Amino acid sequence: MTTDALARPGFGKPVALRRISSQSGLNSAAGHLMMVLLSIFCLFPVYWMLVSSFRPANTLFETSLWPTQPSLDNYTRAIDAIPIARMLVNTLVFSAVSTVFQLLTGILAAFAFARWKFPFDKLIYTGVALTWLVPFQVVMIPNYLLVAQLGLLDSVLALILPNIAAALAIMLLAQAMRGFPKEVIEAARMDGAGNWRILWEVLVPNLRGTIASLAILIFISTWNEYFWPLLLSRTAENSVIQIGIQMFMTAEGNAWGPLMAASTLASLPVLLIYIVLQRQVVQSFMKSGIR
Amino acid sequence: MALASAAPKRLRRKSHARWSPWLYLAPALITLVVWIYWPLVDAVRLSFYQWNMLPTSPQTFVGWENYQRIFALPKFWQALRNTGIYVVGLLPLAVLIPLAIAIYTHDLPERSRNIYRAIIFVPMIIAPVVAAAVWRWLLDPGYGLLNQMLKGLGLDSVKFLSDPKVTIWTVIAITGWKLMGFSTLILSAANANINPSLIEAARMDGASRWEIIRDVRLPLLSSTVLFLVVMTILLGAQWSFTYINVLTGGGPLGATTNIYYLLWDFGFHHVGGLGLGFRRHPFPRLRRHSLRAVPPDRQVFLP
Numbered sequence: 102m103t104t105d106a107l108a109r110p111g112f113g114k115p116v117a118l119r120r121i122s123s124q125s126g127l128n129s130a131a132g133h134l135m136m137v138l139l140s141i142f143c144l145f146p147v148y149w150m151l152v153s154s155f156r157p158a159n160t161l162f163e164t165s166l167w168p169t170q171p172s173l174d175n176y177t178r179a180i181d182a183i184p185i186a187r188m189l190v191n192t193l194v195f196s197a198v199s200t201v202f203q204l205l206t207g208i209l210a211a212f213a214f215a216r217w218k219f220p221f222d223k224l225i226y227t228g229v230a231l232t233w234l235v236p237f238q239v240v241m242i243p244n245y246l247l248v249a250q251l252g253l254l255d256s257v258l259a260l261i262l263p264n265i266a267a268a269l270a271i272m273l274l275a276q277a278m279r280g281f282p283k284e285v286i287e288a289a290r291m292d293g294a295g296n297w298r299i300l301w302e303v304l305v306p307n308l309r310g311t312i313a314s315l316a317i318l319i320f321i322s323t324w325n326e327y328f329w330p331l332l333l334s335r336t337a338e339n340s341v342i343q344i345g346i347q348m349f350m351t352a353e354g355n356a357w358g359p360l361m362a363a364s365t366l367a368s369l370p371v372l373l374i375y376i377v378l379q380r381q382v383v384q385s386f387m388k389s390g391i392r
Numbered sequence: 393m394a395l396a397s398a399a400p401k402r403l404r405r406k407s408h409a410r411w412s413p414w415l416y417l418a419p420a421l422i423t424l425v426v427w428i429y430w431p432l433v434d435a436v437r438l439s440f441y442q443w444n445m446l447p448t449s450p451q452t453f454v455g456w457e458n459y460q461r462i463f464a465l466p467k468f469w470q471a472l473r474n475t476g477i478y479v480v481g482l483l484p485l486a487v488l489i490p491l492a493i494a495i496y497t498h499d500l501p502e503r504s505r506n507i508y509r510a511i512i513f514v515p516m517i518i519a520p521v522v523a524a525a526v527w528r529w530l531l532d533p534g535y536g537l538l539n540q541m542l543k544g545l546g547l548d549s550v551k552f553l554s555d556p557k558v559t560i561w562t563v564i565a566i567t568g569w570k571l572m573g574f575s576t577l578i579l580s581a582a583n584a585n586i587n588p589s590l591i592e593a594a595r596m597d598g599a600s601r602w603e604i605i606r607d608v609r610l611p612l613l614s615s616t617v618l619f620l621v622v623m624t625i626l627l628g629a630q631w632s633f634t635y636i637n638v639l640t641g642g643g644p645l646g647a648t649t650n651i652y653y654l655l656w657d658f659g660f661h662h663v664g665g666l667g668l669g670f671r672r673h674p675f676p677r678l679r680r681h682s683l684r685a686v687p688p689d690r691q692v693f694l695p
Contacts, residue, residue, distance in 0.1 A: 132497040133504065139493060140511040143573045147514055149537065150526045162535045206420040213416035225417070232428045236630055238655040242438070243431035245660075246445065266423035296412065325519035327634050332660070343521040347638060350528065357529055364522040371517050383513050387577055 147368075154361040161358055175358035176366070182359060183337050183345045185366060191257050192341040193370075195330075196323040199264040203319050204312060207270030212300050214271075215278035226275070233268040237328055245332055255335035264323060270315055273388070277311040278304060314385030317378060321371055342367040467646055468654065475629045475650040477560060478567075482628040485568025486575050487620045491613070494579035495605055509580075512573030520570070520634035527566045528553065528639055553639055556647040563640065563648050567632040575620055582616040583609065 156163065157174040179185060213219075214226055244263060253259035281304060289303045305312065327343045334340035337348070346367055349360035375382050439458055443451040462468050497505070515523065530537050531552040539549040552562045586609060594604045610617075629650045636642055642649035642657055649657065 129500055132500050135493055136497055136500065136504075136508040136512075139573070139576070140508055142569070143512045143515050146523070146526045146530060146569070147518060149530060150522070153529065162540075164537060164540055206423065209416045210420035213413040216416075217413040219410070219413045222413070225421070228429075229420070229424060232424050234626060235428055235432060236652060238630075238633070238652045238659075239435055240428055240431035241656070242445070242659050243434040244427060247426075247431075263423070263427040266420040268424070271420055321517055325517075325521075327519070327521050331637075343519055346519075346521050346525055350525065350638065355528065355532075357532075357535075360525055361529065364525045368518060368522050371519070375514070375517055379510050382517065383509065383577065386513070386516060386574065387581060 150361050150364050150368075153357065154365045156358065158358055175362035178356070179349070179359035179362040179366070182356075183348055183363070185342070185345060185363065187338055188340055188342045188345045189366065189370075191339065192324060192343070192367075194257055195260050195326075195341055196320050198261050199323045200316050200319045202261070202265035203267050203270045204316060206266040207274045207315070208300070208305060208312075210266070210271045211274030211278050212296075212304065214275040215281075216296065229268050229271050231268075233272075241328075241332060248333060254333055255339045256333075257339060259333050260326075260330055260341070263329065267319070270319065273311065273315055274308070277308050281307065314381055314388065317374065317382055318385040321374065321382070324371055467649070470646050471649045471651050471654040474560060474646075474648065475652075478564060478632055478650055479625050479628045481561065481564040482568060482571070482624050482631075483621065485564070486571045486624045486628070487617060490572055490575035490579050490620075491617060493576050494583045495609055495613075498580070498583050505580075509577060512576060514573070515570045516574045518570070521638060523566060523570055524635050524638035527562075527569075527635075531562065554644055556644045559640055559644060560648045563632050563635045566635050566639075567628070571631070578620065579613065579616060582613055586612050 152166070152168055153161065154175050155168040155171040155173070157170060157172045160169055163169060210229070214222065248254055248259045248262070251259070253262075285303060285307075286299055289299050294302065325343065326341070330341045330344050331347075334344050337345065342363070346360065346363050349356045349363060438451075440453060440455060441451040442454045442458070443449065497508075500508075531539070533539055533549055533551050533554070536552075538552070542549055550558060553559055590608055590612075591604055594608050599607065630652050632650065633652050633656075636648050636650070636653045637656070640648045642653050
């Protein structure tokens with residue numbers, strides 16, 4: 102109501118402006134409060150994980166916001182209990198190899214969709230896109246049986262195999278390639294470049310940004326992958342860190358200190374990537390990564 | 393002369409073009425067919441057979457019997473109902489609250505917005521297992537921080553992960569924790585894309601703050617909101633899978649089991665006697681008593 106009165110013509114611009122800015126000052130204070138609360142809600146559990154991981158067993162149940170006698174006790178206990186280094190290496194191999202292959206197969210397939218019209222191209226593209234929606238729980242039994250038939254149970258290779266191509270990579274890259282200026286490709290062709298050279302010497306270098314953000318996305322989601330390793334792993338030595346964490350949570354009790362230490366170690370690589378490449382990580386997830 | 397030589401060349405390129413897209417597509421398509429499409433067909437086919445998943449044992453065709461049996465199971469209907477609860481329970485956390493925050497905070501200065509953005513995104517990159525572990529610790533009935541705070545306030549402690557009435561909401565809240573910052577960012581980005589002159593024009597016409605939100609911002613945000621709602625409906629119950637598996641095992645009394653967890657439960661958890669040895673907890677030697685008793689008459693259903 103008051104806004105109406107103030108916005109009436111003849112009241113003069115300065116008054117209206119002052120009115121708006123004081124109102125927005127109040128609003129932005131409330132906005133800040135809201136964002137601070139949300140930030141605490143989002144960050145506190147991660148902070149508590151870090152703090153708890155540095156609390157030795159005798160002070161574990163303290164509620165102070167800072168560890169009173171910080172120690173690495175939990176880390177040594179966690180490392181004694183499970184082969185954490187080995188699991189971290191497995192996770193790294195799993196994530197890195199999956200990322201490279203998903204990018205490779207994605208780049209090739211996306212180029213086919215962007216470059217040519219061929220019979221059933223739209224149908225096949227839809228077929229690729231739909232795989233993104235198939236819940237893993239539906240295909241897990243046949244997948245598990247296939248891995249068993251190949252004799253690959255309990256191996257990192259079997260973890261990688263279903264991950265060497267993914268709908269998301271193909272779709273994002275196809276989108277980027279379709280948006281690439283046709284004139285540049287035409288010019289390269291005039292210079293006598295074949296399709297293979299156009300792809301690797303023109304398209305890929307120019308789509309570095311898209312490819313890099315896709316790589317970050319694939320790496321982080323593979324690093325955090327849980328279900329497929331849970332299905333395949335039989336021994337700790339051939340497993341990934343996400344499975345390792347679970348070993349500190351049992352029905353008869355939880356080893357809270359080592360659990361928090363192992364969780365911290367498992368999160369560290371991803372958090373480091375995030376701290377260094379924060380803007381790119383957020384952007385790559387926002388473009389695509391709700392899953 | 394030039395024309396004459398150009399024609400065969402174009403022809404050659406055309407025949408070349410007929411098979412080259414397939415070469416480029418092959419690695420991706422083969423992978424997707426082997427690991428997704430063929431399994432999908434196989435899962436449908438197996439749903440008409442009785443089979444215990446041992447390669448040597450016979451598969452008997454049973455028609456619709458598996459379906460009749462699963463529809464006759466109270467557990468199935470409970471899981472279906474729970475799946476609905478997950479989706480409906482997630483909507484406020486994954487869409488409504490982020491929408492309110494995104495609209496309310498659109499005029500914050502660039503600098504502080506970037507800081508908030510960096511912080512609220514953190515849950516999204518944290519591994520689900522780690523999130524489950526941390527929340528299990530925060531919610532522990534004896535020493536968890538939350539229950540210690542409740543005790544400090546003179547309240548009774550809550551069994552967040554074992555009270556059948558509470559547990560499903562705990563799992564929904566944890567799933568929401570993971571998604572809230574992300575949804576807020578998506579909606580903030582959409583909100584920031586709204587042309588300021590539209591807002592200004594509405595303000596000039598004397599629209600109140602609420603009228604601007606209702607008549608300008610919300611309609612312009614509706615496609616993003618719709619996207620998030622569809623994602624929540626399609627994937628919401630799947631997002632909670634890890635938390636169910638790590639934190640509750642579908643219990644207590646099936647209270648947190650949704651359709652996806654039920655598939656996993658039928659497929660792997662209850663077939664301990666068949667040598668597949670699948671279980672909620674990895675590595676039996678550390679598991680000791682955690683394996684729940686398997687009813688002797690348990691049948692294996694395939695989805």
